[in-house]
Amino acid sequence: MNAGVEWAIHCCxxxxSADGPVSAQRLAEFHGVSRTYLAKSLQSLSRAGIVETTEGRVGGYVLSRPADEVSVLAVVQAIEGREAAFRCTEIRQNGPFGASPEECVRPCGVATVMAAAERAWRASLREVTIADLAGQVAAETDEPTQVAVGRWLRP
Incomplete structure (x- = not known):
């Protein structure tokens, strides 16, 4: 996965927990990342319907639905796409002892185990919401820091 996944999840x-829209510039500063690259992730989140933009002097990004309705998997898929992480290239058909296509009707052990891992990984990410992560962050952050962050994020 590319860094955009991490950035997108953190931004969500x-x-x-923000009181209103947060600009891409503010989000980039908050995380210490490139605004240009972060903007691409935010655009992907917008296309996926996870965030929306607001216009005007206090414009920026907001979640388009409640955080408990946004799974981590949805964010990952918005950035990386829905394709499987592992793509079988049928390497067993290559080389001097390569199998014929007829011998490769069923997936090999590597493809089978990777597909199972993919299903487990996706199921795990589907079960965790942005609200779950926000709750974890809140539990690990003292109240003065939470207040300071809230003030800092306001335009």
Whole structure:
């Protein structure tokens, strides 16, 4: 996965606790990342319907639905796409002892175990919401810091 996944998840967590829209510039500063690259992740989240933009002087990004309705998997898929992480290339058909296509009707052990891992990984990410992560962050952050962050994020 590319860094955009991490950035997008963190941005969604921040947006879930922000009092209003947060600009891409503010989100980039908050996380110490490139605004240009973060903007691409935010655009992907917007296309997926996870965030929406607001216009005007206090414009920026907001979650488009409650944080408990946004799974981590939805964010990952918005950034990375829905394709499987592992793509079988049928390497067993290559080389001097390569199998014929007729011998490769069923998936090999590698493809089978990777598909099972993919299903487990997706199921795990589907079960965790942005609200779950925000709750974890809140539990690990003292109240003065939470207040300071809230003030800092306001335009």
């Amino acid at each position: 967590v921040v947006l879930s």
